[in-house]
Amino acid sequence: MVSINGKTDLESDEEIPFNSSAATSKVEALDFEMIHLRSRADLANSWFSRHMWIRVPRSIYIVLFKAKINMLLPFGPLAILLHYITGKHGWVFFFSLVGIIPLAERLGYATEQLAFYTGPTVGGLLNATFGNATEMIISIYALKNGMIRVVQQSLLGSILSNMLLVLGCAFFTGGIIHYQKIQVFNKSAALVNSGLLLMAVMGLMFPASELSLSRFSSCVMLVAYASYLFFQLRSHRNLYNPIEEEGVGGEDESDEEEAPEITHWEAIGWLAVLTVWVSVLSGYLVDAIQGASDSFNMPVAFISVILLPIVGNAAEHASAIMFAMKDKLDITLGVAIGSSTQISMFVIPFCVVVGWIMGQPMDLNFQLFETATLFITVLVVAFMLQEGTSNYFKGLMLILCYLIVAASFFVHVDPSDGDSNFLLDDNFSFSFFSLKKT
Incomplete structure (x- = not known):
């Protein structure tokens, strides 16, 4: 023990x-x-x-x-002050329109900065998405106020502006800067987008006045756009490789390597801030549309199809021209044609679904004149892209086509329910557009 x-x-x-x-x-x-x-x-x-x-x-x-364009930023707060002090809708609309221009351009800049961290393919998709953020916000506000025709015409005008004005200015400036050479781009990717745009035209032509058919077609178009994203980002990514990567323009690119100016978190934060500010100004802009039409003696159709899309496409306009001047036409087409594809296959059907949720009868029943204009525009652009080359003359033709479209919508008047209906027999009637002679 x-x-x-x-x-x-x-x-x-x-x-x-x-x-x-x-x-x-x-x-x-x-x-x-x-x-x-x-x-x-x-x-x-x-x-x-x-x-x-x-x-x-x-x-x-x-x-x-x-950026020098930021000199226009004070017009936004000034529009809000005029709304509450004077109540003059014409000036509120004008200052809101001018104030949104730098915000749309800065949205494009923040998206480009974020694209440095996500890669070119995802970056192009982000550029198109946030480039269309202004149109989507304005459309949702207009839907909330029951202004269905404004939504339809502004989205149609955004497609026309991207395909004719934005792409035309890009081709024209790129052709002038690179006068001694032929600029080339990926023809296969451009033709895929053209096919999607033709499908969108078919979706706008067939639903006619049936609201249920418009909603069904919108769901089909959303499925088609989701399939297009899978095709672009996963299964056929090599189809969207820029031509420069295959050895056409190597030395210039090495000299012009760019670096991001802000971090990815800063870019995300600025996207949130700018989107909120665009939302605020869009509310005042939509409320002043009818008053501006009366004050300036300007048709609502011209304001919706021409003025609103030019402001909303400020980011795409600046980006497309900049990349064309750098001889990067694949990115230019991704911005201009890709944005048109996204509006026709995603934004318009999305607005139909949102209107369905809100109880608003938003449909795909575009007028005959508008549908015909879109169809001819898609055909013209498809012919311009089929060779896979561009020059300043092609750009000039696209710009002149846009001027014809703008003049047409300035004198165009929506047909009323009573007149402009031509009765063929007891069962069928066709609605024609009328022109106001000035």
Whole structure:
């Protein structure tokens, strides 16, 4: 017993100092590690604080002050002040329109900055999506107010503006800058987009006045657009590789490598802020459309089809011209034609579904004149793209076509329910458009 107890005491005497020293060393090690981690955390926090104090003003300067177009930003708050002080809808509409222009351009800039971190294919899709954010916001506000014709005409005008004005200006400026060479682009990708646009025209022609058929066709078009995204981003990504990557323009690209000016989190934050500000101004813009039409003696159709899309496409316009001047026509087509495809296959059907949810009878029943204009435009652009080359003369023709369309909508008047119906027999009637002679 003694031996056992003694052994036990000896063991305990030997173990106690060993455990205490080990525990002491562990505590010291933990204290050292905690101090080290705390110092690293303090250093990181101080670095983050200093970094944020530098990054935030720099990001504000780059996004809000660096570009010359930001001189138009004060027109937005001025429009809101005029709305509450004077109530003159014409000036409220004009200042809101001007104030949205730099916001749309800055949305495109923030999307391009984010595209540096996502890659060219996803970046082009983001550019088209956020480039159309202005049109979607204006359309939702107009739907909320029951202005279905404004929604239809503004989205139609956005397609026409992208395909004729934006693409035409890009081809024209690119052809002037690169006068000595023929600019080329990926013909296969352009033809896929042209086919989708023709499908959209078919979707607009067939539903006629049936609201249920319009909603069914819209769901089908949304499925087609989702399939197109899978085709573009997953199954056939190589079809959308820019021609420059295949060795056509290598030396110029190495000299013109660009780097992002803001981080991806800053780009996401600015996209959120700019989208909210566009939403606010869009509400005042939509409320002043009818008053502006009366004040300026200008048809609502011309405001919806021509003026609103030009403002909404400011980002696409600037981006397409810039990339054409850099001889990157594949990105130009991705912006201009891709945006038109997205509006026709996604935004218009999306508005039909949103109107369905809101209880608004938004449908695909575009007037005969509008549907014919869209169909001819798609055919003209498809013929321009079939060779896979561009020059300044093609761009000039597209611009002149857009001027003809703009003049036509300036004198166009929607047919009323009573007149402009030509009765063929007891069962069928066809509605024709009428022109106001000035």
